[in-house]
Amino acid sequence: MDEPVDLDLASLHPAVDDPALNSMNFLNEVAQHWPDAVSLAAGRPCEEFFDDDAPRRWLDRFRRHLVEDLGQPPEQARRTLFQYGRTKGVVHQLVARNLAVDEGVHVDPEAVVVTVGCQEAIFLVLRALRAGPRDVLLAVAPTYVGLTGAARLLDLPVRPVAGGLAGVDLADLRDQVRRARAEGLRPRACYVMPDFANPSGASVSLADRRRLLDLAAEEELLLIEDNPYGLFPAGEQGRLPTLKALDTRRRVVYLGSFAKTVLPGARVGYVVADQRVADRDGTVRLLADQLAKIKSMVTVNTSPLAQAIIGGALLEHDCSLVTANVRQRAAYGRNLRHLLAGLARRFPAPSPVGWNAPAGGFFAVVTVPFPVDDALLRRSAERYGVLWTPMAHFYDDGAPVDALRLSVSAVTPDQIDLGLDRLAALVTDELRSASPDPTLVSPGAAP
DSSP states (O other): OOOOOOOOGGGSOGGGGOHHHHHHHHHHHHHHHSTTSEESOOOOOOGGGOOTTHHHHHHHHHHHIIIIISOOOHHHHHHHHHSOOOTTOSSHHHHHHHIIIIIOOOOOGGGEEEEEHHHHHHHHHHHHHOOSTTEEEEEEESOOHHHHHHHHHTTOOEEEEEOOTTSSOHHHHHHHHHHHHHTTOEEEEEEEOOSSOTTTOOOOOHHHHHHHHHHHHHTTOEEEEEOSSTTOBSSSSOOOOOHHHHOSSSOEEEEEESTTTTOGGGOEEEEEOOOEEEOTTSOEEEHHHHHHHHHHHHTSSOOHHHHHHHHHHHHHTTTOHHHHTHHHHHHHHHHHHHHHHHHHHHSOSSOSOEEOOOSBSSEEEEEOSSOOOHHHHHHIIIIIOEEOEEGGGGOSSOOOOOEEEEEOTTSOHHHHHHHHHHHHHHHHHHHHHHOSOGGGSOTTOOO
C-alpha cells in the first residue's frame, strides 16, 4: 500500500520544484552517486591542502587576538566564541584588513556582514533589493545556479545578459536595462563574476571593468560582484583589480567567500555593502545595516567558532590570503594548463570539439556537436567512469546546450589524464553514433 500523502507539491512555494533548485542539489551530490568515477565536475578546493591541526591552531590564534590585541578579558573572549554573537560578525575588522591587503579595497568594517557562506550573502542582497513585483535582476549568462535559485525563492525574475569571451557584453547589458524599463520593470542590479567565472571561466578585461562601472553609474544600476576564484590566476600575469577596488561611486556590492581560500567546511562568507541608505526619517545608514536586519531573521548570526577559525587563518598570514594560497594557486594553475594541453592532444585540429582557455580559476568549457544533458552524464558515469557538468544547468531558459564544464580543482594531473581519456572515448562514441561519416570523428579522440 502506498504511504498516505500529507501535502501536495502544488501547495508549496513554486521554487521548491524549480529546475535551479534541483540543479543545485544534483550538482552538489553527483559525485556521491558514482564514487568510482573520475570527477571533473566538482568545483571544490583540493583536499591535499587540508590540515587536520589547522582549525585548532587558528581557533587558538583568534582567541589570543581577542585577549592580547583587542583587550578582552578571558571570560569575555570565551563568551565571544561560545555565545550568540554580533549579527554582522566578529571577524569583520579582519575581513576589512584582508580586503585592504589583498585587493586594495578600503571599507569601513561596519560595511561588512559576515555570512553563512557566500550563498547567504547572495540571499540577503537579493531579499533587500526585491521590493515589489516590478523588480528584476540581471545576470551574466551562463550564471552560477546558486544565484538563480536564490532569486527564485524570492520571486525575483532573472534576465540574462550575454557574456561571451569578454565576460560581459556591455551593449547587451545596456539594452537589457532599457528594455526592462520600457516594459515598466525596475532592474535593480546585475550579478557578475569578473574573474574566472563559474561556470564559463571567462574574465572581464580592465578596460571593460571601467566601462562596466561607468555604465552602472549612468544607468543607476548596482553591480553584485562575486569573487570566489580571483586569487587563482593560472599564469605569471598579475591579478586585475576587482570592480570594488575600482568603484569610486559605490555602485558595487561585493561578495566574498573563504570556502576556496581557507576552509569550505567552516561555511563563512561575507558581503561588503557600503551603499548609503536613507531611512524614512532621513537618517542615513549603510546597506550593510539593512542586510544585518534580514540576517537576524534568517540565521541570527554566523557561528562565532567558524568565524574564529577563519579569523585565526587570516591572522596567521597577516591578513593576506594571497600569501596563504601560494601552493594552491600553483596547483590549480598547473592543473588548468594540464587540462588544456590534454584537450589539445586528444582533439587535434580539425575537430568538431572545441573549448575555451581561461586564464585561471577552476573551470573550462568544452563544446561538442551533440546534445549534452543529465542522461548523457549518467551514461558517462556508468559506462565511461568520468563525471563533468552539463552547461544547461547554468542557463535559465531550459534550451539544450551542447557544452559541458570541466573542473580541475579537486583532481591530480594523473586523474585529469584518466578523466580526459574516458571523456574522449565518450565523445568518439557519441560522434560515431550521430554520424555515419567517419571523417567527422577526430582521429585523436580515442584514448
